[in-house]
Amino acid sequence: MNRRAQAVTMLLLGGALLRATFADLHLRYVKEALGPFLIAAGAVLVAAGAMTLWYDLFGSKADAAADLPECADDGHSGEDGHGQRVHKEPRVGWMLLLPVLGLLLVSPPALGAYAAGQAGSALSTQQQSDFPALPPGDPIALNVSDYAARAVFDKGVSLQGRTVELTGFLAANPEGGQYLARMVLSCCAADGRPIKVGLAGDAPTGQADDRWVKITGVYNDRIGADPVNKSQIPYLQVTAWAPTEQPRNPYE
Incomplete structure (x- = not known):
């Protein structure tokens, strides 16, 4: 050369x-x-x-x-x-x-349902508490990781009486149904790990994995366990949902 x-x-x-x-x-x-x-x-x-x-x-x-x-x-x-x-x-x-x-x-493509199924939830690495009150107005758009952290570490106190809107992709739940998931990065895609939220109520059915959806719902006190690393997985009581396009930045 x-x-x-x-x-x-x-x-x-x-x-x-x-x-x-x-x-x-x-x-x-x-x-x-x-x-x-x-x-x-x-x-x-x-x-x-x-x-x-x-x-x-x-x-x-x-x-x-x-x-x-x-x-x-x-x-x-x-x-x-x-x-x-x-x-x-x-x-x-x-x-x-x-x-x-x-x-x-x-x-x-961005990391999706397959990567989420192979890795345990990253929620266990977060140590947050005493969450501030959510701003007024319903539904309020939250990151999947924000909802999951408030539901697990704050026992849903800051979510009581509020309607939230989460955007993520669908991934298979071994216990039945599907998770709403979003990948979080520390630096790059190589260290990406999922945040998973279980879906109850009027949850999507018959949808393909990796389908991006926008879900509206309220706090559900059910807590599941991630089959990969036994981390806690919170649930959302779904009241409505709709397909959506993958956001500009697919990671949180």
Whole structure:
């Protein structure tokens, strides 16, 4: 891989990173808060690639030749068309094209029902209590993790007499019916774990796993156990539900 190829590779990698970030594709891989850092990294790669390419095309040939170190003939060097000694870069550099192709050609779905079924609920890692009162107005939109934490750790005190609205995807409940679930990330999709809420009352039936739904309901004091890690799983008494589109950011 010569200097020009290195420059083009940096341009492609930086451009792919910027495209993925501005098109919200990065939300399938990492937390939304990391977006500005990805933009900065992509911009640096594009700038470095552009400067390298400009210097290779228009820079002083004399300066370029003066910068070349003298090295022994170790099988990685040769002569260019002008008799100058040129050091050949290792071929492993071409591997940098793999993440470029991955970002440009592959668009994996967000973690869903299968991942939720393989991992135990992350609720057991939270240690919240003394939740503040919910703002006025019903129904109030809550994160699945917020409802689950209030239902388990606050015994539903802050949910009494309130109607809530949760958005998530459906996942199989081994005890019958389906969970409403949402994946939470600490950093990236590799550490994603589910938050699960059991559904009672007029819950969805006959729906496919991974179907995104918006559910309205009230607190139910039933507590189940996650079959994977025995964490507590709260329930919601469903009063109404409707299919919905996957949100811009599928993770919490």
